[in-house]
Amino acid sequence: MKSIPENLVCFNTFEADKPWTYETYRKHGGYDAWDRILKGELSPEQVIEEVKASGLRGRGGAGFPTGLKWSFMPRLQPIQKYLVCNSDESEPGTCHDREVLRKNPHALIEGMAIAAYAMGATIAYNYIRGEFMEEPIPRFELAVKEAYEHKLLGKNIQSSNIDLELHTFVGAGAYICGEETALLESLEGKQGKPRFKPPFPANFGLYGKPTTINNTQSLASVPSIIRNGAKWFKDIGVENSGGTAQFSVSGHIERPGNYELPMGTSFKELLELCGGVLGGAKLKAVIPGGSSVPVMPAETILGCTMDYDSLQKAGSSFGTGAVIVMDETTCMVKVLRRIARFYMAESCGQCTPCREGTGWLYRMLTRIIEGQGELEDLTKLVEIANKIEGHTICALGDAAAWPVQSFLKHFHHEFEYMVNNKGRSIVSIDDEVTV
Amino acid sequence: MKTLSKHAKEKIDLLLERFPEDRQRSAIIGALHIVQHENTGYLTAELMNEVAEYLSIPTMQVYEVATFYSMFNTMPVGRHNVAICTNISCMLRGADEIVDHVEKKLGIKIGDSTADGKIYLKREEECLAACCGAPMMMVDHHYHENLTLDKIDKILGDLD
Ligand SMILES: Cc1cc2nc3c(=O)[nH]c(=O)nc-3n(C[C@H](O)[C@H](O)[C@H](O)COP(=O)(O)O)c2cc1C
Ligand code: FES
Numbered sequence: 001m002k003s004i005p006e007n008l009v010c011f012n013t014f015e016a017d018k019p020w021t022y023e024t025y026r027k028h029g030g031y032d033a034w035d036r037i038l039k040g041e042l043s044p045e046q047v048i049e050e051v052k053a054s055g056l057r058g059r060g061g062a063g064f065p066t067g068l069k070w071s072f073m074p075r076l077q078p079i080q081k082y083l084v085c086n087s088d089e090s091e092p093g094t095c096h097d098r099e100v101l102r103k104n105p106h107a108l109i110e111g112m113a114i115a116a117y118a119m120g121a122t123i124a125y126n127y128i129r130g131e132f133m134e135e136p137i138p139r140f141e142l143a144v145k146e147a148y149e150h151k152l153l154g155k156n157i158q159s160s161n162i163d164l165e166l167h168t169f170v171g172a173g174a175y176i177c178g179e180e181t182a183l184l185e186s187l188e189g190k191q192g193k194p195r196f197k198p199p200f201p202a203n204f205g206l207y208g209k210p211t212t213i214n215n216t217q218s219l220a221s222v223p224s225i226i227r228n229g230a231k232w233f234k235d236i237g238v239e240n241s242g243g244t245a246q247f248s249v250s251g252h253i254e255r256p257g258n259y260e261l262p263m264g265t266s267f268k269e270l271l272e273l274c275g276g277v278l279g280g281a282k283l284k285a286v287i288p289g290g291s292s293v294p295v296m297p298a299e300t301i302l303g304c305t306m307d308y309d310s311l312q313k314a315g316s317s318f319g320t321g322a323v324i325v326m327d328e329t330t331c332m333v334k335v336l337r338r339i340a341r342f343y344m345a346e347s348c349g350q351c352t353p354c355r356e357g358t359g360w361l362y363r364m365l366t367r368i369i370e371g372q373g374e375l376e377d378l379t380k381l382v383e384i385a386n387k388i389e390g391h392t393i394c395a396l397g398d399a400a401a402w403p404v405q406s407f408l409k410h411f412h413h414e415f416e417y418m419v420n421n422k423g424r425s426i427v428s429i430d431d432e433v434t435v
Numbered sequence: 436m437k438t439l440s441k442h443a444k445e446k447i448d449l450l451l452e453r454f455p456e457d458r459q460r461s462a463i464i465g466a467l468h469i470v471q472h473e474n475t476g477y478l479t480a481e482l483m484n485e486v487a488e489y490l491s492i493p494t495m496q497v498y499e500v501a502t503f504y505s506m507f508n509t510m511p512v513g514r515h516n517v518a519i520c521t522n523i524s525c526m527l528r529g530a531d532e533i534v535d536h537v538e539k540k541l542g543i544k545i546g547d548s549t550a551d552g553k554i555y556l557k558r559e560e561e562c563l564a565a566c567c568g569a570p571m572m573m574v575d576h577h578y579h580e581n582l583t584l585d586k587i588d589k590i591l592g593d594l595d
Binding site: 192207 | 453455458459460461462463464465467468496499500503504505506507521522523524526527528559561562563564565566567568569573576577578
């Protein structure tokens, strides 16, 4: 098998001793793109066209083309505009934004600066989850301080007529604040409850002003696109999935970790790179993009490449690139119940289908595990999920529904077995019943 | 009665500089982090009222925030915060066993504090974005990854 190039974009400083410092970042071509912009060599239009041509898509989960999103901002309107980076990273299985914050914060700062310039935003916030308080946040803030000291941020930066103030905002624990309009509410000092859309943030965002929200990895990928050109980035990946992606590989895997690899790397190659399934066990299933996306049985994902089109065609989604690996000993009913608990706990409670439905799903799954389930519960679970999906203000409802639908579709026999055997799991067939 | 310390006020002032002039509400979350930290890990009604007064905003706006976010405790808790992630990646690597072990060792259930006020075993914790280091827990903001039962005994034993 050909060797796969690693760490081409956001992780390209990682081999250095102190990958997070200004000096290291400079040595890797860091701030070259921003220097060119400060010298007046690139117009905002050129930046947006370049990002569009690179095929970069949002890594926060939805995969929306980044350049296109930037073009929605009323760039020329003479009012305050904001850029907000989403470092709330709370989708279960996902932990690569934390890597960027800890090990290459300057790539994110430069990416935010370029994005803000392209959209005419002069104030930028990085919303970082509160739990990152000890290490990632101080790293990021130190890097911001370095950037100010080197006159890369501030007012009329190096007499370029470009202004940019960049601030950190520390969250306080709430998955829902990763949803972009909930995040804006939180930034305004309120409960993180998603807003109705429209109006979209590009028209009515932070403090009612035009705002664009992008994920950490999306923004940290931008400097290398401007530095090396759109074509360079696009060609790393495959059709409709430009560049690299960071895969957080976790669960039953020999070498869990964050791997930055070209889009379109085959799942088999990824698995091999990570040393295979833990202890050489047989693969049962994989959730390829964070707990919200549909689960895939081993035989399906083994035929896939890791990019937007391939995973979508196979009935799942690229999501956040968080690859959760499960071996043959995994009880799918128990895993689904844990996922269901998460959405119940994290629902903000605004929409009835989500607030009530997520609780019903969790309690029905608990009933099955406690041996009190009925076969008709299995149909009911899917019915409830279907009634949540598409009926809520934000996509948390969909994220709660997809796991239920997909687990029951692909592993129906495990649920059936448990109902018929009063809570005994199919994976404990050979064991004593201990519970 | 506790009052906002001078130090806390200075830190809140620095926070306020990050937001437009009339947007001091944006500083609530940061201000609550500051005062909770000074008050060994939880918020009291007095502290919340004082934050509201200091920011010139209605107390309700502060209560709303304090009760919405999982990092804020509005009831007294032990001074060391132990949060074991039980979400999917950690569960697949044995988080449930870790919870059982810690509960037995401390003689309390998830969500409770030890009688001596030393340790708060945080209510069931969600993914903390360290899934590749599963199983993991956070103790007073510090991430401990790739846990084993031995490692946990040592970590808990070292708390003062
Ligand atoms: C419930 C929920 C949670 C989300 N959590 C995150 C998150 O933690 N980080 C993130 O970047 N995007 C998250 N998103 C997606 C954001 O709403 C938004 O689409 C994204 O930040 C946009 O950036 P991008 O276009 O660069 O991906 C979440 C969405 C939903 C519905
Ligand atoms: S699942 Fe435990 S840190 Fe993500």
